[in-house]
Amino acid sequence: MSSKFWADLSNDYEKILESGFGYDVIIYVGEEPSIKEFHLHSSILCYRSQYFYAAFSNEWAEKNDGKFIFRKPNISPQLFNIILRFIYCGNIELSNLQGIDVLKLLIAVDELNVQPLISYIQEFLIEHKTEFLYQNLTDILEIVYQHETFTDLWNFCLENICEDPKILFNSDKFINLKASLLELLLKRDDLNMNEIEIWENLLKWCFAQQNIKNIDPTQWNKDDNTTIERSLRRFIPLIRFYDIEPADFFYKVYRYKDVLPQDLINNLLEFHIVPNIKSKANITPRKPNLKLDSITIESKHIPLFSSWIDKKDSSYYNKKNIPYDFKLLHRSNKNGFNAQSFHKDCDEKGATIWVAKIKDSTQLIGGYNPLDWGGNCGLKTTLDSFLFNFTDGKNISNPRSGYVTDMNAAIYCYNNQGPSMGGLHCYDSISWKHFCGSNYYPNIGIPAKFKVEDFEVFQVIKK
Numbered sequence: 001m002s003s004k005f006w007a008d009l010s011n012d013y014e015k016i017l018e019s020g021f022g023y024d025v026i027i028y029v030g031e032e033p034s035i036k037e038f039h040l041h042s043s044i045l046c047y048r049s050q051y052f053y054a055a056f057s058n059e060w061a062e063k064n065d066g067k068f069i070f071r072k073p074n075i076s077p078q079l080f081n082i083i084l085r086f087i088y089c090g091n092i093e094l095s096n097l098q099g100i101d102v103l104k105l106l107i108a109v110d111e112l113n114v115q116p117l118i119s120y121i122q123e124f125l126i127e128h129k130t131e132f133l134y135q136n137l138t139d140i141l142e143i144v145y146q147h148e149t150f151t152d153l154w155n156f157c158l159e160n161i162c163e164d165p166k167i168l169f170n171s172d173k174f175i176n177l178k179a180s181l182l183e184l185l186l187k188r189d190d191l192n193m194n195e196i197e198i199w200e201n202l203l204k205w206c207f208a209q210q211n212i213k214n215i216d217p218t219q220w221n222k223d224d225n226t227t228i229e230r231s232l233r234r235f236i237p238l239i240r241f242y243d244i245e246p247a248d249f250f251y252k253v254y255r256y257k258d259v260l261p262q263d264l265i266n267n268l269l270e271f272h273i274v275p276n277i278k279s280k281a282n283i284t285p286r287k288p289n290l291k292l293d294s295i296t297i298e299s300k301h302i303p304l305f306s307s308w309i310d311k312k313d314s315s316y317y318n319k320k321n322i323p324y325d326f327k328l329l330h331r332s333n334k335n336g337f338n339a340q341s342f343h344k345d346c347d348e349k350g351a352t353i354w355v356a357k358i359k360d361s362t363q364l365i366g367g368y369n370p371l372d373w374g375g376n377c378g379l380k381t382t383l384d385s386f387l388f389n390f391t392d393g394k395n396i397s398n399p400r401s402g403y404v405t406d407m408n409a410a411i412y413c414y415n416n417q418g419p420s421m422g423g424l425h426c427y428d429s430i431s432w433k434h435f436c437g438s439n440y441y442p443n444i445g446i447p448a449k450f451k452v453e454d455f456e457v458f459q460v461i462k463k
Contacts, residue, residue, distance in 0.1 A: 010091065016044075017084060020040070025042050029073075034077065049087060049114050050114075074108075083105070083112060083114060094121070110150070131396070133153075138167065139173070141168075163300065169193070174204075177205065179209075182205060183234060183235065183238065192286075193286075203215070203256070217258065236260065236264070241268055243286075267280045294458075295454070296357055297364065298394075301396060308401055311384075324462060326461075328458055328459075329352065330342055337430060338429075339414075340415070342457070350459065354367055354455060354456065355458075363391055366388055367388065370384040381411075382410045387424065402441050402442030404440065423438030423441065431451055434446045
């Protein structure tokens with residue numbers, strides 16, 4: 001018979017950590033004026049951290065008066081203390097940390113080679129700090145590229161950049177991207193850009209790298225041609241030239257014929273001029289991983305919608321664990337901008353999300369109806385509906401949402417209105433009203449009067 005007293009054991013080791021009793025290791029952590037001295041134990045450190053195991057085993061650690069001495073100026077005392085709590089007690093608490101601090105903690109954990117935490121912290125970042133990752137994808141990609149153990153974050157960044165390449169390609173940091181990192185991106189089959197855009201961005205990067213000010217190839221001399229040709233050489237096999245439209249090929253590719261392989265130019269000319277000639281490409285067209293039929297939102301909105309539907313306050317879904325499919329039922333500019341066509345497409349379809357773009361702005365508003373829109377029965381009751389507002393629909397970092405506060409006025413089902421909810425009335429026109437003073441939903445910044453450019457309704461289907 002065996003008994004387990006893990007809590008008592010953890011508490012005892014915490015006392016050892018805090019008291020430093022019997023210590024034989026001194027570690028100075030942080031930089032002036034915030035250096036903190038930690039008194040620790042080599043026997044515990046070496047079996048919980050591969051970094052310290054190597055230091056003690058190979059005797060490369062500094063030693064003074066029988067004590068091992070380490071200096072870690074690149075780690076903050078706060079983060080180092082979190083790591084020590086895990087090493088000594090097996091406990092870790094990350095929920096009170098900002099996203100940037102969790103990332104710094106991950107880098108510190110990688111340096112100290114505390115293997116169990118490397119995967120755990122990556123998973124925590126992806127599940128709980130999604131907004132921070134979206135806001136800083138380019139910077140994080142550069143950091144992750146330098147740490148081969150950050151495979152989960154690496155995949156997260158690549159998948160999201162490939163899905164929305166403008167995050168990277170339209171940023172000021174793109175022209176400073178490492179060549180090896182750009183090469184990895186151009187190899188991706190799921191890079192969601194038109195091939196001509198990829199080619200133009202590659203040229204922009206190349207010109208910046210070589211400090212080429214005059215981008216007109218007719219004005220280049222022999223040395224310019226040689227410089228550009230060498231800079232482009234490693235990337236040329238990665239461009240799907242055969243997927244570029246003839247007009248774009250002529251005006252945006254062929255003009256650079258002097259810096260491209262001659263056989264490639266000849267083959268492309270033959271492909272575009274001679275009827276029924278097959279492509280000689282040795283790579284297949286890109287296949288972006290797009291499952292959302294929408295011109296209003298992007299697939300990056302879906303984890304947020306799914307998380308709000310399931311009332312997940314902080315542990316948001318990521319794109320790999322979304323439990324719902326979103327099927328387009330109605331697009332006003334295509335199916336009809338009137339209540340009749342809305343109800344024809346959306347009644348008796350169960351739970352739906354609707355999204356409207358406010359005219360002459362980038363603002364998106366919308367709501368979730370967990371019931372249905374049928375019946376012409378006036379008010380429907382629920383505690384699970386919500387409204388949301390994106391000030392800039394392209395930016396998902398600061399959305400506002402609010403669940404219904406008066407369940408008796410959650411949903412309005414009238415044949416002469418669109419997706420009306422609470423104080424938001426979607427009349428049979430492009431002019432909608434929001435009674436901001438109503439108490440049916442929280443005030444999340446939806447205007448009092450506005451015109452709608454387009455709106456879409458999606459059926460929410462449990463996978």
